[in-house]
Amino acid sequence: MTYTGHVQSGGIVLERKVDLPEGTAVRIAIMPIPSQEESLVDQLTGILPPDIDLEDARLKYILEKHK
Numbered sequence: 001m002t003y004t005g006h007v008q009s010g011g012i013v014l015e016r017k018v019d020l021p022e023g024t025a026v027r028i029a030i031m032p033i034p035s036q037e038e039s040l041v042d043q044l045t046g047i048l049p050p051d052i053d054l055e056d057a058r059l060k061y062i063l064e065k066h067k
Contacts, residue, residue, distance in 0.1 A: 002049070004031075 005014040012028065020026075031046065 004047070
């Protein structure tokens with residue numbers, strides 16, 4: 001499972017509520033802050049699950065629309 005969030009007051013705040021059992025091990029990966037020069041594909045890489053093909057027709061349409 002992958003969840004997104006941000007740092008607030010030195011702690012990690014998830015974007016949505018997640019119920020995990022006490023003591024659950026987690027891994028935190030620091031995401032780069034996208035620059036204006038990065039393409040949408042670059043921004044989505046690492047956020048979308050690795051099994052999603054960025055050349056999928058619907059994603060291709062979205063990527064073209066937001067160039």
